[in-house]
Amino acid sequence: MRRSNCAGAMQYIPELTWILFLRIFDEQETHEAQQIKATGKPYPFSIPSPYRWQDWGNPTGSKRLELQLSSVGAFFRFVNEELIPYLKALKNQPDVTSRQRVISQIVSSIDTVKIDTEENLIEILDKVHEIRYENVDKTHIFPISQVYEGLLLxxxxxxxxxxxxxxxxxxxxxxxxxxxxxxxxxxxxxxxxxxxxxxxxxxxxxxxxxxxxxxxxxxxxxxxxxxxxxxxxxxxxxxxxxxxxxxxxxxxxxxxxxxxxxxxxxxxxxxxxxxxxxxxxxxxxxxxxxxxxxxxxxxxxxxxxxxxxxxxxxxxxxxxxxxxxxxxxxxxxxxxxxxxxxxxxxxxxxxxxxxxxxxxxxxxxxxxxxxxxxxxxxxxxxxxxxxxxxxxxxxxxxxxxxxxxxxxxxxxxxxxxxxxxxxxxxxxxxxKNFDLKAVNPHQEVTPKVRSREELLALLKVKNRDLSELLQDFKRLMC
The missing domain is CATH 3.40.50.150 (Vaccinia Virus protein VP39)
Structure with a gap:
């Protein structure tokens, strides 16, 4: 993304947000549909084909393959002129669901993709497609939500x-x-x-x-x-x-x-x-x-x-x-x-x-x-x-x-x-006329530690709370 007109975090995180969301959301609804399938009831997908991730974001999706075999620029045109406008308009449907309102708002600030070339966009989509909940081992690596928070930071x-x-x-x-x-x-x-x-x-x-x-x-x-x-x-x-x-x-x-x-x-x-x-x-x-x-x-x-x-x-x-x-x-x-x-x-x-x-x-x-x-x-x-x-x-x-x-x-x-x-x-x-900034009454009783000798002296004080000793040690290290 940095090589695609998204040099700063405030450029690439909004762009990555809607892409990553559509990837994970599609996986979530696919999982729910599999659970409901056993009951014999149809599952109401929030996004119909060909706008579901599995259609256009998946490297083997039918819409993706169709667009890549088409003329140069066809994939960009689909995303900018069909996909994004359709998702933004979901909130206007007469029978709109809460999930569709959320989808519509997540893409609300996106008019067109900021990625500079189709090749870069497709490479980004392929990397995002590799992110799957079942591939995330919570005992060894961060779950997706924590990774996303790292991006926000x-x-x-x-x-x-x-x-x-x-x-x-x-x-x-x-x-x-x-x-x-x-x-x-x-x-x-x-x-x-x-x-x-x-x-x-x-x-x-x-x-x-x-x-x-x-x-x-x-x-x-x-x-x-x-x-x-x-x-x-x-x-x-x-x-x-x-x-x-x-x-x-x-x-x-x-x-x-x-x-x-x-x-x-x-x-x-x-x-x-x-x-x-x-x-x-x-x-x-x-x-x-x-x-x-x-x-x-x-x-x-x-x-x-x-x-x-x-x-x-x-x-x-x-x-x-x-x-x-x-x-x-x-x-x-x-x-x-x-x-x-x-x-x-x-x-x-x-x-x-x-x-x-x-x-x-x-x-x-x-x-x-x-x-x-x-x-x-x-x-x-x-x-x-x-x-x-x-x-x-x-x-x-x-x-x-x-x-x-x-x-x-x-x-x-x-x-x-x-x-x-x-x-x-x-x-x-x-x-104090409702001045809520209190002065620490212990400030003179517990002076700041400034040397190893002072810390050793404090260690010799009987009945001293261990947590206070640890905090004094942290101050010394700073």
Whole structure:
């Protein structure tokens, strides 16, 4: 693809997305048709011949062979003038199914293929055709969904041209684990990007469901909802969720803050409020007065408007995990920042704030200091448990890992105090004029390790927690 006018990830990933999706989707429906065949019932394929992958993408497909034996350019003309327009128009059929709507949206941003020659396109199709679920040994190599996520990560690794849509998966997994979504609960992301929070929540619920009760996965699949604004990213999110097993994703295409939709059909029958909200809203965005008019507290800050939207969208008793830049926590000079935090503490129990290291979102093109906030709607905040990971050194090459959250998860059930964790009361927060950026009270008690001699001295301290020793060792190595 790099030699075919797709030099950057933001060029080749959208192109690869619809091709890979059609390949895997056709295999999935073929498998389903074989299962139904035993019942004697016909299987309603979402895509008819000659537009199924096995017809034109398969090297031995009847349509492929016909086109390759035809005149030069026939294959290109079929793909650009017949296949893509047909797939994009599936959503307009009178008896359209949810799957057909998804297919239509995944190719919605494709007008013509970007590959420069028929020879290159056919070579790409042949390589993609080799990818089959039955060839993927999950005990030795990554399943297809994880490989695809690796591709998505590439969008932010060069020139920061797409990282803003991809939250590092270790942070996603930590947030999902902290909020503990359960079977039957609705999960929502108002700025879903490539769909990582929804995919990981689905995986978490599947892994923790009561298998001995033979719980059906189909009802679980219908409890995930998201919104995405960007035309290029929306199809990628749909494909990502399908590859993760959510084959009928409920994603709304449009501006979350204005509620102006571009494509809303997949979001039909969505609830107005949700049990779980997991999200990483855009950093540093500015909104005009038209957008601000929908909110009680007026500000141009995208993050603060998203936080207000989340408070409106969360059910009583619902839980939220959100990534916010540190400016939202300590800024009190603007009324909307102060009022939104006051509302958060009055309507919700803000039970945890995790201070992340600088550089966590380097792939997204920002060095802003960020935090994870976790809260439950329904009762006011009395006390906040802080956990500090800011001492870790992270970068594009040295990413934050789930192991870095080990002590956090160990202490989370009881919210115990340690060298990197402490609590602050509602009274202290109000005395600070709702500045939520707490200072680590243990900072002087537990100084940074700067030499081997200091580490050896710390090892001699009796009753010292092993996890704290390990974290001090990590700081020394950095």
């Amino acid at each position: 590439k969008m932010g690794e060069k020139s920061n041209d797409g990282g803003q849509f991809f939250t590092p998966r270790e942070i996603v997994r930590a947030m999902v684990r902290a909020t503990q979504p359960q079977n039957g609960e609705t999960v929502y992301d108002p700025s879903c990007g490539t769909g990582g929070f929804l995919a990981e929540s689905y995986a978490f619920i599947c892994q923790n469901r009561d298998r001995h009760l033979h719980q059906d996965l189909e009802p679980i699949k219908n409890t995930f909802y998201g919104r995405e604004k960007e035309n290029l990213i929306y199809p990628i999110a749909l494909a990502n969720l399908v590859l993760h097993g959510l084959d009928e994703p409920h994603l709304w295409h449009g501006n979350t803050l204005t509620r102006q939709g571009i494509y809303e059909d997949l979001f039909q029958d969505a609830p107005h409020r949700f049990d779980i909200i997991l999200t990483n809203p855009p950093f540093g965005g500015k909104e005009g007065k038209e957008v601000q008019s929908r909110f009680a507290f007026k500000t141009s800050s995208t993050q603060v408007l998203f936080l207000q939207d989340i408070l409106n969208s969360l059910k009583p008793g619902g839980r939220c995990g959100i990534v916010l830049d540190e400016g939202v926590l300590f800024r009190t000079s603007e009324a909307a920042f102060l009022q939104t935090k006051q509302r958060l503490l009055q309507e919700c129990d803000l039970w945890c704030i995790v201070s992340l290291p600088e550089g966590v979102f380097a792939n997204a093109g920002t060095t802003l200091k960020t935090n994870l906030l976790f809260f439950t709607k329904g009762k006011p905040t009395e006390q906040i448990w802080y956990y500090d990971l800011s001492y870790l050194k992270v970068s594009k090459k040295n990413l934050l890992s789930l192991e870095d959250f080990e002590d956090f998860f160990k202490r989370l059930p009881t919210k115990s105090i340690g060298s990197h964790s402490w609590t602050i009361s509602r009274e202290e927060i109000e005395a």
